[in-house]
Amino acid sequence: xxxxxxxxxxxxxxxxxxxxxxxxxxxxxxxxxxxxxxxxxxxxxxxxxxxxxxxxxxxxxxxxxxxxxxxxxxxxxxxxxxxxxxxxxxxxxxxxxxxxxxxxxxxxxxxxxxxxxxxxxxxxxxxxxxxxxxxxxxxxxxxxxxxxxxxxxxxxxxxxxxxxxxxxxxxxxxxxxxxxxxxxxxxxxxxxxxxxxxxxxxxxxxxxxxxxxxxxxxxxxxxxxxxxxxxxxxxxxxxxxxxxxxxxxxxxxxxxxxxxxxxxxxxxxxxxxxxxxxxxxxxxxxxxxxxxxxxxxxxxxxxxxxxxxxxxxxxxxxxxxxxxxxxxxxxxxxxxxxxxxxxxxxxxxxxxxxxxxxxxxxxxxxxxxxxxxxxxxxxxxxxx
Numbered sequence: 001x002x003x004x005x006x007x008x009x010x011x012x013x014x015x016x017x018x019x020x021x022x023x024x025x026x027x028x029x030x031x032x033x034x035x036x037x038x039x040x041x042x043x044x045x046x047x048x049x050x051x052x053x054x055x056x057x058x059x060x061x062x063x064x065x066x067x068x069x070x071x072x073x074x075x076x077x078x079x080x081x082x083x084x085x086x087x088x089x090x091x092x093x094x095x096x097x098x099x100x101x102x103x104x105x106x107x108x109x110x111x112x113x114x115x116x117x118x119x120x121x122x123x124x125x126x127x128x129x130x131x132x133x134x135x136x137x138x139x140x141x142x143x144x145x146x147x148x149x150x151x152x153x154x155x156x157x158x159x160x161x162x163x164x165x166x167x168x169x170x171x172x173x174x175x176x177x178x179x180x181x182x183x184x185x186x187x188x189x190x191x192x193x194x195x196x197x198x199x200x201x202x203x204x205x206x207x208x209x210x211x212x213x214x215x216x217x218x219x220x221x222x223x224x225x226x227x228x229x230x231x232x233x234x235x236x237x238x239x240x241x242x243x244x245x246x247x248x249x250x251x252x253x254x255x256x257x258x259x260x261x262x263x264x265x266x267x268x269x270x271x272x273x274x275x276x277x278x279x280x281x282x283x284x285x286x287x288x289x290x291x292x293x294x295x296x297x298x299x300x301x302x303x304x305x306x307x308x309x310x311x312x313x314x315x316x317x318x319x320x321x322x323x324x325x326x327x328x329x330x331x332x333x334x335x336x337x338x339x340x341x342x343x344x345x346x347x348x349x350x351x352x353x354x355x356x357x358x359x360x361x362x363x364x365x366x367x368x369x370x371x372x373x374x375x376x377x378x379x380x381x382x383x384x
Contacts, residue, residue: 026190027180033189041177042188042333044089044114044353047269052251053233053262055241055270062245062289064273067098075103079375086335086368087353089114090272093376094347097280099273101379106353111248113269114351117332120252120268121217122278123236125165125316127224129286129298130239136227137161140301140315144219147226148198155202163206164220165315166306170204173215177333184214187263191256197222210310214265217316221264232262244277244288246270266332272349275330279340279347282317282328303328312364320365322373335368348376 033049034041075083083091089108093101104110131137140162145151151159155170163169176182183200187193197219221232228235233252241250253267254260281287282303286294302315303326312319318329330338335355339348356366 024181026186030180030185030189042115042117044334044351047113047115047251047253047267050267051254051257052269053231053254053260055233055237055246055250055252055268057247057249058242058245060242060245061247063247064094064276065098067095067100069100070098071101071103073101073379075101076375076378078371079379082368082371082375083352086355088350089353090349090351091372092272092276092347092349093379094276094280094349095380096345101376102272108351110271110273112271113248113251114271115253115266115332115336116268116270116275116330117266117334117336118214119275119330119332119336119338120264120266121214122316122330122338123240123268124217124221124224124232124264125302126240126278126281126294127232127235128161128165128220128316129294129302130235131224131227132298133295134228134239137223140165144223147223150198151202155205159202159206161220161223162315164216164223165302167210167212167216167313168207168306169213169216169219170202170206170208170211171213171215171219172201172203173213175213187214187218187255187265192259193218193255194222194259194261210307210313212313217265218263221262224264225261231260232264240278240281240293243291243293244281246274246277248274250274272351275338275351276347276349278330279338279349283340283342283345283347318365320369322370327373329369335366337369337372339369339373344382346376346380346382348372 083105089106091103092099132139141160144159144161145157159169174182175184177184179185200215225232248271250268250270253263281293282299285296286292286299303317304314305311305319306314318331320327325341325343327339327341335352337350350372356368358366
């Protein structure tokens with residue numbers, strides 16, 4: 001038995017040494033953080049295991065109005081089942097500018113933070129729109145090579161900031177969340193990622209077709225940092241978070257405190273009420289309580305597909321035409337959603353631990369998205 005344990009210890013030491021020597025030491029952090037806490041993937045409060053930068057709340061907070069019919073309509077049995085099945089922690093229905101329905105589970109409340117995961121991509125796209133309006137960036141067609149000469153040669157010379165926002169870069173990136181050796185996993189757990197991003201290649205012509213890659217938004221975040229001379233956190237705070245009257249501080253995950261690079265493709269930790277505000281801003285064509293924070297033309301472009309053959313994505317927003325209504329969505333890992341549309345003045349926010357599985361990669365959206373829409377509309381008394 002002692003020989004077995006000694007052999008096992010030697011084997012583990014060899015594995016650990018090999019991972020570090022081959023540049024995969026981050027896998028050890030991933031294993032300890034995920035499996036060591038009883039999870040099988042990243043999780044809602046994993047932001048506490050990383051360095052973060054604070055997105056400061058507004059000094060003139062603008063609380064959501066509460067509807068006169070607040071929580072008067074009970075959830076449908078189907079919605080209740082979805083909450084239980086997928087581990088919902090927050091569910092909001094906003095009608096007009098008022099919270100009409102609000103529920104929290106698993107000891108979460110209206111102030112509880114949770115990880116947005118890829119919902120952050122919609123914020124970064126919004127910051128691109130603001131940077132264009134502020135004159136930091138010329139247009140969606142400005143070349144990335146204007147900011148990073150590493151992209152002046154080959155296919156990279158064609159790459160625009162709009163290509164990054166619309167997921168049409170041709171970037172060499174493996175969008176795999178469960179492969180420990182993929183660059184997506186490395187980007188989540190590794191440190192000092194700035195130089196690694198600039199060594200990635202463009203392997204297919206940019207601007208030709210949609211392919212969802214987190215690296216696109218990561219690089220776009222670096223462009224915004226370079227163009228504005230500000231961190232993404234600072235720019236988001238002053239240009240959107242505080243002007244929208246957000247009531248709570250939020251956190252944006254960093255690759256490391258030393259490097260200070262926001263993980264632009266993910267990982268803003270906030271609460272359901274404050275996440276809903278970006279949905280309202282886009283629903284209201286970039287205007288917040290009478291003040292134009294984003295150009296209305298940019299907003300309109302963002303929530304329409306760039307490519308006819310890929311109607312599911314615009315510029316930083318997922319799109320869904322469902323039962324005659326055009327929905328646009330912030331969407332993150334494990335079923336984080338802010339769902340809005342221009343037709344009915346409705347915003348649906350869902351945060352939680354799990355999402356429905358998809359039977360194949362050809363299926364764009366999991367069933368739970370449709371469930372949340374259907375049941376919210378039933379509760380509102382709308383036909384859909």
